[in-house]
Amino acid sequence: MKCKRCNGTGFLNLNQIEDQSVIDAGVDSILEWIERQEPYEYTVCVCDYCGNGFEWYKTPGEIDELEPVTSDTLRCSFQREWIAFQQLLPLLLKTHLGKYVAFAEGNLVDEDKDEIKLAKRIEQRYRDRFVLIRQVCQEDTEDQLPSPEADILPRMNSWGSS
Numbered sequence: 184m185k186c187k188r189c190n191g192t193g194f195l196n197l198n199q200i201e202d203q204s205v206i207d208a209g210v211d212s213i214l215e216w217i218e219r220q221e222p223y224e225y226t227v228c229v230c231d232y233c234g235n236g237f238e239w240y241k242t243p244g245e246i247d248e249l250e251p252v253t254s255d256t257l258r259c260s261f262q263r264e265w266i267a268f269q270q271l272l273p274l275l276l277k278t279h280l281g282k283y284v285a286f287a288e289g290n291l292v293d294e295d296k297d298e299i300k301l302a303k304r305i306e307q308r309y310r311d312r313f314v315l316i317r318q319v320c321q322e323d324t325e326d327q328l329p330s331p332e333a334d335i336l337p338r339m340n341s342w343g344s345s
């Protein structure tokens with residue numbers, strides 16, 4: 184059935200693509216457009232009900248269930264934000280060292296030196312969405328922070344192997 188979250192397009196925030204011909208040309212054209220953008224400048228992304236940014240679960244814009252908000256969806260969301268964070272980390276270490284950053288839908292969406300303030304803003308804006316909040320710091324200090332990811336990561340390792 185048609186995915187309501189992305190309105191059957193397979194993507195979120197498609198309205199940010201001003202060039203309609205990109206959208207009309209189809210899924211591959213849109214994916215290429217996304218790849219050409221700088222990570223800071225867009226929020227167009229693959230619909231997390233339809234795919235995980237690496238592969239589509241079915242046909243883009245098509246899903247099996249009406250509301251597939253499951254732990255699998257959360258894991259996919261977590262994986263995507265985690266990868267986005269890791270990819271941007273070398274840059275963030277130069278520009279945001281010590282700050283807290285928030286990732287949603289594969290993009291850096293907010294930042295603050297105060298974790299509580301950031302978390303409150305994110306909670307208001309992304310009420311029902313998974314958002315990854317991490318402090319930008321060198322790897323060896325991260326272990327000191329207890330976080331929900333610690334619970335998710337071990338299970339992610341077996342994801343897809345069943």
Ligand SMILES: [Zn+2]
Nearest residue numbers: 186189230233
């Ligand atoms: Zn969708």
